[in-house]
Amino acid sequence: MEPLEQLIARINSTFPGSEVSLMPNDAPSSQTSLLVSRKDGRRVAEFFKSDSLLRMDFLSNLTGVDWPDTVTKQKIKTKRNVDGVEKEIEETVETRKPGFLEVVYHLYSMELQHGPLIFRMRTENRVDGVHLPSLTPVWRGAELQEREVFDLYGVRFEGHPDLRRLLMWETFEDHPMRKDYVEPDDYEFEPTAHDEVLTKAKAYDSCAVALRT
Amino acid sequence: MMDEGLRRELSRQGIFTTTLEGLYNWGRKNSIWPLQFGLACCAIEMIAASMARFDLARFGAEVFRPSPRQADLMIVAGTVTKKMAPQVVRLYNQMPEPKYVIAMGACAISGGPFKQGYNVLKGIDRYIPVDVHIPGCPPRPEALLHAFMTLQKRIDQQRLTGPSSPRHLKESEPSEFPIPAFGAHDLTPGKNPALWSPPKIIRGS
Numbered sequence: 304m305e306p307l308e309q310l311i312a313r314i315n316s317t318f319p320g321s322e323v324s325l326m327p328n329d330a331p332s333s334q335t336s337l338l339v340s341r342k343d344g345r346r347v348a349e350f351f352k353s354d355s356l357l358r359m360d361f362l363s364n365l366t367g368v369d370w371p372d373t374v375t376k377q378k379i380k381t382k383r384n385v386d387g388v389e390k391e392i393e394e395t396v397e398t399r400k401p402g403f404l405e406v407v408y409h410l411y412s413m414e415l416q417h418g419p420l421i422f423r424m425r426t427e428n429r430v431d432g433v434h435l436p437s438l439t440p441v442w443r444g445a446e447l448q449e450r451e452v453f454d455l456y457g458v459r460f461e462g463h464p465d466l467r468r469l470l471m472w473e474t475f476e477d478h479p480m481r482k483d484y485v486e487p488d489d490y491e492f493e494p495t496a497h498d499e500v501l502t503k504a505k506a507y508d509s510c511a512v513a514l515r516t
Numbered sequence: 517m518m519d520e521g522l523r524r525e526l527s528r529q530g531i532f533t534t535t536l537e538g539l540y541n542w543g544r545k546n547s548i549w550p551l552q553f554g555l556a557c558c559a560i561e562m563i564a565a566s567m568a569r570f571d572l573a574r575f576g577a578e579v580f581r582p583s584p585r586q587a588d589l590m591i592v593a594g595t596v597t598k599k600m601a602p603q604v605v606r607l608y609n610q611m612p613e614p615k616y617v618i619a620m621g622a623c624a625i626s627g628g629p630f631k632q633g634y635n636v637l638k639g640i641d642r643y644i645p646v647d648v649h650i651p652g653c654p655p656r657p658e659a660l661l662h663a664f665m666t667l668q669k670r671i672d673q674q675r676l677t678g679p680s681s682p683r684h685l686k687e688s689e690p691s692e693f694p695i696p697a698f699g700a701h702d703l704t705p706g707k708n709p710a711l712w713s714p715p716k717i718i719r720g721s
Binding site: 475 | 598632638698699700
């Protein structure tokens, strides 16, 4: 397969004005991927499938990633005039980065025996802008996997023929694979609880004691 | 009750005596028909137990019934997800009395490796009365056979009258149990308080 930089150049020449960028990967596998914008998702996917050099006819895997809102605190030293005397004051500046949901696609070509080509799409945010174009019309195999991502992460795939929950029941409201999912309080704590479970178990114990007395 | 010495004497003379209770329980314990359903990998061990090598037929239990109306025993073999739990309880309710439950494997008795997960029921004994629990992941067919023999012993000891008679002979005891409903976040209710309450844990301070 051609290098990804070259592929990006080819996408840009085929679809002028499209937003496709390279996402490096520091992990040992160093599987570099492409970040495709929402609006170009569908046509870029069709390009991957139909292009004579790529022929990505097999969508091997499609999965979600939840990136919650991040708050980074930075200490900045500034000089200011306080009562006529110049003083150095330390200020903490909070920068809030809104989170988003990401869907990762792994493509292979059965015809040309190459792959994987990995690309990602990101939603606008995690609350109301959770829409992504469905790729089920391109690869039929995406149907159940998109339903699973919808069920567990809450990504809404526009153009999906039958977007229903796959694993949980219809009336279930949460998305269990999101980082901020709170599980129902039906624990049966083991006697050797530790870490987070221990704090939770202790809160449970004191609650039970309060009820008993 | 017949005197034990007299009974022995009669049997020496070629006369077999028994009680109605003994005959009734002997018949029941040797014809336990299980309900044919499996939920996960434990079902493979259950199938192995019913095949020639382990031969569940020796205990009169080889007739796996595809309908709950014809079954005496429910073997909950495998992981009970929260989505499946109402159907398991409904199947139990559809079985005629007397009926028994074997919870087979770590998942069925407690949720097993999925205990802390969002989608797995933490033990089927939260909704239906379980007679025999088998630990293991999955338990070997021998463990299922052992559970069977334990159940047979229990059936053999059941009194037909009196205060120690089993659940199905008491008018006041329920034969059906409430089926949990799918809620917005979890099954509602999360347990049947008449059957199950969380164990008290004594933690070292």
